[in-house]
Amino acid sequence: MNIFNLYLEKIKSILIDLGKKKKIIIPETFDAINAEIPPPKFDCDISTNVAMVLSKINKTSPLELAERLVPEIKKNDGFIDIIKIEKPGFINIKFKALFWSNFTKDIIENSKNFGKNLKEKKYNYLVEFVSANPTGPLHVGHCRGAILGDVISNILIFNNHKVTKEYYVNDYGNQIINFTKSVYYRIREVKFNEDFPKDNPDLYPGDYLIEFAKNIVSSNSNFKFENYDDISEKLTILSIEQALLLIKKNLKSLGINHNNFVSEKSIVLNNEVENVVKFLEKNKFVYKGKIKAPAVENDNNWVEREQLLFKSTEFGDDKDRALQKSDGSWTYFASDVAYHKNKVDRKFDYLINILGADHAGYIKRISSSVEAISGKKDKLICKISQLVKLIKDNKPFKMSKRKGDYITVDDLIEEVGKDATRFIMLNRSSDVELDFDFDAVKEKSKDNPLYYVQYCYARISSVFRHINKDLNSEIEFDRYDFEYSRDEIKILKKISEWPKCIDSSSSKLEPHRIPVYLYELASEFHSYWNLGKQNPEKRFINKNNIISPDKLVFLKVVSNVIKSGMDIIGVDSPEKM
Template identity: 40%
Template sequence: MRLCGRHDRPFRAGRASPFIRSSGYTMSNCFRLFQAVVQDALVGIVPADLDLSRVAVEPPRDAAHGDMATNAAMVLSKQAKMNPKALAEQLAEKLRQHPDITSVEVAGPGFINWRLSDSFWRAQLSAILKAGTNWGDSDIGKGQKVNVEYVSANPTGPMHIGHARGAVVGDALAALLEKAGYDVAREYYINDAGAQVDVLARSVHLRYREALGETIGPISEGLYPGEYLIGAGQALAKAHGDKWLNAPESEWLTAFRHFAVDAMMDMIRDDLAALGVEHAVFTSERAMVEAGAVDAALKNLEERGLIYTGVLEPPKGKTPEDWEPRPQTLFKATEFGDDVDRPLKKSDGSWTYFASDIAYHKSKFDRGFPVMIDVWGADHGGYVKRLQAAVKAITEGQGALDVKLCQMVSLMKNGEPYKMSKRAGTFVTLRDLIDEVGKDVVRFIMLTRKNDAQLDFDLDKALEQSRDNPVFYVQYAHARACSVARHGAEMFKGRDLSDAALSGVDLSGLQDADEMALIRLMAAWPRLVESAAESHEPHRVAYYLADLAAAFHGLWNRGRDEAQLRFLIGENPDLSLARLALVRGVALVAASGLKVFGVEPVLEMR
């Protein structure tokens, strides 16, 4: 089981990594567009053979500086052996000739800031209306195959709240990568080979006896007590009668295990479906072991001299009580960056979890996924290095594994820790939580923190209709935009107000600074998608959506005091149409973001 740690950021910029790529640009990301403009402008100013990879075009930190900025002069001055200010001035002069650029300034240590014409930004709005919720789609992924493995909860019971975070983070990350142009596979690894599933089988056998009329009393210490196993026991009793009632364990264990794991996986799949999560591939650890995949993978390592028999030192400062030196089959993880070599076999001769995980990741690689992402719980943090070492070894450096560790979720109510207790009648499962607040709220809240930060899930706040509930705030923005659109339809009865039609209307009436700022924000969505996808950080979308909502609500509110800023003005149809286009753009971009999260945008608030 891989749920509930920390993210050790194995792939940062500056290191050679398949996750970082910079060439190519799409039409929708206007910053990439101008990156190309800057690169073209550099021709003739600096030598042609310079490395331009660090030249960036970004929004300035302070919007007062302009619409876009580049660090080109500072980054290239050393290579070009030019004074950064002089270089900046020459580059600025060339940029001034660009038809969409209205002003250029050199500032600070050599930043070049420029502003773009209102008509350029209005054209961005038209592009948004044409693209619809596909706005933000990118091709930076270039169709590269990425494998995202998430949830992988043990098939021993229903999903609880801790599982939900990994499920949502993995699912949103997968959607985000797809939006950024990657070819994504969503996978679930079923840990059905360990001792725990034997415990599960025994627990079901107990329920089976119970179903046949036996009084079982309190469930003994080593078994799963959950009532969710009663149904499985009854089903087995119904199908097979008392056939296994008094049989020795060896006769029924395998059959019970199969049945129980299948039943648990059905239950988990139902839970996931209720959360809107669907995996394309489920891989059984046991099936993999039985097919000999582990032997094959380890044979490969063995032939390369990476496996040996040795005795591990006890960990210093914390020696387990029953420690005794013992020769073990070890993988030379230390050759690939791990701290100690890691055992592959248990004393009974069976493979460790680590061993089968090596085989599983080899199988991912062999199936064509050089880029793998695993989403785990934070308590597996200590396992990250060894698996990354193993991936490095088994793929001979061709594969890369990023592990997203999800910190714990604390359920709160009214700012106080919420005790989950069956006896007190408060819920304990994911299903209960979904019933309480709804799938969309669960999904959004789970994405309001970066994965490696602890998350408080406040039941009251999650349903509160106020500014400090981001789910409500974002949904409300979408609903409000739709509401305005409905009023617009009323106003322009019989007129074509489709997105296609709106993309063609005259937008020149949009002139207020806040209107233009809203367009700029919407135009920044493709860039956000790309950066969030490249850094594997879906939570950024939540903050973007909150910003977008704030900008839209702010503009709406200004209309209360300044009637001329209202979206719909009866005596000015042209302006009203332009503003309808703006409002519709907001709805589309919000919907585009919510789609990444798997959250349904609502048309109106109840």
């Protein structure tokens, strides 16, 4: 139950009614009207701006209009205790204690659905994320986007949308040739004791390739490795297979599972690039032309050439983009357009791409292509995950490009664990650079928000253990007429914000709101818990080791929201720590 939406709907229907009776003038749209969380100092539960929004069209002051609306809102509503008008024209509502008892009843009876937005229309989403080149293990740079994509998917799934999580495998092009050659040199190193050509800048120097080489050699004993050209095709496949194996292992350790891995090579070999170019030609989005040199300094090497271009400027890009290289082969962009055509043809309502900050400049052209293909402007939604700055011993930790000198997902998981990695990476808005402090993340105290939230859940679990009840089993009551105390209502109010939190996380694709919310909820709970130290009445369990029904329901509700939030962000809620 989203109590804010409930009262917003109620207010809207009052407005429609009053409009019919010609008592007030109503606007064309109610979009500007809201029902919000009031600032704490007002001591009320819901606040609406309706009087301020409608005052102009009604040629009256917000205060005067509020005076007229208040009796209408209060009429026939047994739950409202106080309804008050505040300064510029807000209408503030405070509920009776019974309202909150009823509120908890609703949650207990629909515990699986609490927080979900079930009224919203359901869509079919494709979320593409990670899509790191299949040339080596995932490192920290990939991590944030990976988690972001995973949790955005989880939020959409939580709201009963259909989601397909997809990884686009760039298994085609020059880098793959270089990668395969690198593996080949490692094989020669393993098999013929030859030195790896370390000074060749085109090759991948990482030590992990030795492992790849060994694996390939041992599982292909009948293979002749003497001549690269003889085996290059097969070796390419084997090398990519090795890389993907490693990447999937890394993803698994982060708690991420993709539904599909789509191969660029298969799209190219399937003539999908030719087909999409034909499609675009037919619709006059393609022409032969020249692109101007970028206005960047020291660019003497620029040669203007005629090539096949896509008219991305028609969709707001600053220059048209090349589809074909001068040697006639397709650009990466061309095959990506084909891939996006492939996505569009699979009839998703929305496509979501999670990109790293260094690919922000790519958004305009790819969304232009999707618009050209689908005719829809908002079909493709791109989310950027900003850089992660690693900090160790209070100093920035630089990953060097020299061989092997970067932190892999394996290192990260081993050092700080999956849960802390996920929680910390999600705790900030994805379009802000993130400081990832190794020492703080490992810290097991309130300095680490992960443990702070988990501890809250563990405390609730410990109460259930004391009274020999199972936290996960259902509870049932005949009557919900609990008189919750001020302190408890304060937390229940926070609970009432949960559906709102899910709503905004989902509509803005901003997962960071969830850990931020969970932290706030945990904070209020810890506060309340500590009251029991001074005042035994505020303890959950009394001297006779008995818990009252209202407190049992209360704990169940809080733990339910925490568990549900932690599940969405993919972090464990242990019952003991």
